[in-house]
Amino acid sequence: MSARETITNYLARRAEEVNHWLDIFLPSxxxxxxxxxxxxxxxxxxxxxxxxxxxxxxxxxxxGAKTEELMPAACAIEMIHTYSLIHDDLPAMDNDDxxxxxxxCHKTFGEAVAILAGDALLTLAFRVLARDLSLPNPERxxxxxxxxxxxxxxxxxxxxxxxxxxENEGMQVDARTLEQIHNCKTGxxxxxxxxxxxxxxxxxxxxxxxxxxxxxxxxxxxxIADDILDVTSTSEQLGKTPGKDQAANKATYPAIIGLEASExxxxxxxxxAVELASGLGVDARVLEDLARFxxxxxx
Amino acid sequence: MSARETITNYLARRAEEVNHWLDIFLPSxxxxxxxxxxxxxxxxxxxxxxxxxxxxxxxxxxxGAKTEELMPAACAIEMIHTYSLIHDDLPAMDNDDxxxxxxxCHKTFGEAVAILAGDALLTLAFRVLARDLSLPNPERxxxxxxxxxxxxxxxxxxxxxxxxxxENEGMQVDARTLEQIHNCKTGxxxxxxxxxxxxxxxxxxxxxxxxxxxxxxxxxxxxIADDILDVTSTSEQLGKTPGKDQAANKATYPAIIGLEASExxxxxxxxxAVELASGLGVDARVLEDLARFxxxxxx
Numbered sequence: 001m002s003a004r005e006t007i008t009n010y011l012a013r014r015a016e017e018v019n020h021w022l023d024i025f026l027p028s029x030x031x032x033x034x035x036x037x038x039x040x041x042x043x044x045x046x047x048x049x050x051x052x053x054x055x056x057x058x059x060x061x062x063x064g065a066k067t068e069e070l071m072p073a074a075c076a077i078e079m080i081h082t083y084s085l086i087h088d089d090l091p092a093m094d095n096d097d098x099x100x101x102x103x104x105c106h107k108t109f110g111e112a113v114a115i116l117a118g119d120a121l122l123t124l125a126f127r128v129l130a131r132d133l134s135l136p137n138p139e140r141x142x143x144x145x146x147x148x149x150x151x152x153x154x155x156x157x158x159x160x161x162x163x164x165x166x167e168n169e170g171m172q173v174d175a176r177t178l179e180q181i182h183n184c185k186t187g188x189x190x191x192x193x194x195x196x197x198x199x200x201x202x203x204x205x206x207x208x209x210x211x212x213x214x215x216x217x218x219x220x221x222x223x224i225a226d227d228i229l230d231v232t233s234t235s236e237q238l239g240k241t242p243g244k245d246q247a248a249n250k251a252t253y254p255a256i257i258g259l260e261a262s263e264x265x266x267x268x269x270x271x272x273a274v275e276l277a278s279g280l281g282v283d284a285r286v287l288e289d290l291a292r293f294x295x296x297x298x299x
Numbered sequence: 300m301s302a303r304e305t306i307t308n309y310l311a312r313r314a315e316e317v318n319h320w321l322d323i324f325l326p327s328x329x330x331x332x333x334x335x336x337x338x339x340x341x342x343x344x345x346x347x348x349x350x351x352x353x354x355x356x357x358x359x360x361x362x363g364a365k366t367e368e369l370m371p372a373a374c375a376i377e378m379i380h381t382y383s384l385i386h387d388d389l390p391a392m393d394n395d396d397x398x399x400x401x402x403x404c405h406k407t408f409g410e411a412v413a414i415l416a417g418d419a420l421l422t423l424a425f426r427v428l429a430r431d432l433s434l435p436n437p438e439r440x441x442x443x444x445x446x447x448x449x450x451x452x453x454x455x456x457x458x459x460x461x462x463x464x465x466e467n468e469g470m471q472v473d474a475r476t477l478e479q480i481h482n483c484k485t486g487x488x489x490x491x492x493x494x495x496x497x498x499x500x501x502x503x504x505x506x507x508x509x510x511x512x513x514x515x516x517x518x519x520x521x522x523i524a525d526d527i528l529d530v531t532s533t534s535e536q537l538g539k540t541p542g543k544d545q546a547a548n549k550a551t552y553p554a555i556i557g558l559e560a561s562e563x564x565x566x567x568x569x570x571x572a573v574e575l576a577s578g579l580g581v582d583a584r585v586l587e588d589l590a591r592f593x594x595x596x597x598x
Contacts, residue, residue, distance in 0.1 A: 123453075145425060
């Protein structure tokens with residue numbers, strides 16, 4: 001990032017790079033099974049901020065890794081994130097019609113194809129991580145796969161958070177439980193994205209731990225900001241149906257501790273994250289700006 | 300396998316070993332999210348022949364790998380296989396009520412949990428393959444992950460076969476198309492199981508290619524035998540609903556080329572597989588017997 005580039009421009013620039021590579025990693029719509037490949041591309045190339053890939057790139061580059069070494073992991077984490085959105089939107093789950101500003105995968109391609117498209121994106125993520133061209137160092141490659149598989153899994157991972165979310169629907173939960181759910185559902189993948197940048201760069205365990213701590217804070221801040229946006233935004237701004245959390249009786253920060261306290265908590269987390277980043281001992285301005293962006297964004 | 304052990308005994312013995320390790324790799328039902336872990340264990344520990352794990356073990360051991368080096372891959376491939384069964388059984392897919400002799404995952408735990416349990420098993424498979432304890436050689440570990448991810452994927456992989464299966468439902472397909480579907484849907488994972496044994500053992504590319512060719516033949520023979528059993532067996536023997544393929548208007552070998560020609564084709568494939576195994580230049584009696592077992596089995 002040059003001295004005068006804003007974080008919004010930075011994100012837009014990295015998103016373009018990531019989209020270029022996603023297009024390369026995705027199977028062509030012209031190769032069978034065509035309809036399934038179309039569904040995968042429809043959901044994965046539908047836009048989105050590409051925050052997780054940007055975190056992999058920003059963290060890895062701050063610690064000295066080359067962009068081309070980071071790109072497979074950056075693309076893989078976006079595939080994992082997108083598969084989880086496709087499955088979450090299914091009728092048996094959140095039953096959502098709108099995602100990233102257009103009809104959800106199952107609305108466009110049907111439920112069976114949406115289930116398989118999600119499965120296929122999750123599988124492709126690990127394929128991309130295990131391709132021979134991905135990293136010069138196979139040991140780090142294994143560590144990256146382990147990190148992402150753990151973060152996407154059940155115990156303290158994304159699927160665990162989704163399950164807890166479903167189980168607590170309509171229940172009275174306290175702020176602590178909600179924080180745990182959010183840490184799993186959103187925090188785990190975000191935190192893993194930051195950690196993986198460090199792993200690929202060959203950072204020390206202590207450094208990777210600091211990156212994880214930074215990631216955990218911005219992950220939670222991100223989810224609190226999401227909860228706030230769900231209350232305060234329009235469908236056009238969000239690209240998905242707003243007010244769904246309330247309608248589904250889902251626990252949210254504003255509902256439990258109020259809007260003002262939610263905003264204060266998010267600010268506090270971002271401050272902590274900025275401090276963790278600035279203490280890395282390298283030029284981590286992008287990570288600091290990304291942390292601040294988390295609560296400044298409008299969608 | 301000792302000289303006097305039958306292949307049925309061999310399979311039962313290996314299944315017991317594999318079940319022991321699956322139990323260790325699976326998260327406990329006592330750790331949250333408990334219900335999800337219960338669903339994963341319900342489907343994965345429901346019995347089953349453990350054919351794919353046995354192929355990993357038999358192939359790897361024939362080429363000199365140690366059992367403990369092979370066990371993570373043996374367990375991972377069974378997790379991938381089981382996830383695919385859970386998702387295939389969903390109402391939006393094959394809508395099946397019975398699997399491995401008991402109610403399907405979504406019948407017992409509901410659709411949302413079944414979707415997540417499948418996702419979680421696929422994710423756990425890659426976690427198990429990337430755990431530090433899994434292999435002394437990280438390069439081979441990456442190759443194994445690549446092999447399984449490709450076999451479970453869309454292009455010429457399991458998900459691709461499942462998609463083609465759905466798309467061709469009720470359509471008139473010829474024997475050639477059916478063979479392609481079967482090669483993807485069942486053959487890819489079986490073939491990868493055999494190849495991975497060789498990869499872990501450090502076999503040459505040529506040797507791994509021969510293992511893949513063997514696996515491709517028994518994979519197709521296995522699916523033809525499955526089609527035959529679907530016509531000739533009872534629900535009690537199968538542990539799943541028989542006659543479902545016909546009822547769903549699915550293309551099967553007996554329906555397209557007749558029962559006798561199907562049996563002849565399966566025998567031919569098994570003969571070719573036995574020849575490929577015996578030409579490996581090592582003691583491959585187990586692989587030969589496993590090939591023969593494929594068409595001799597009753598469930």
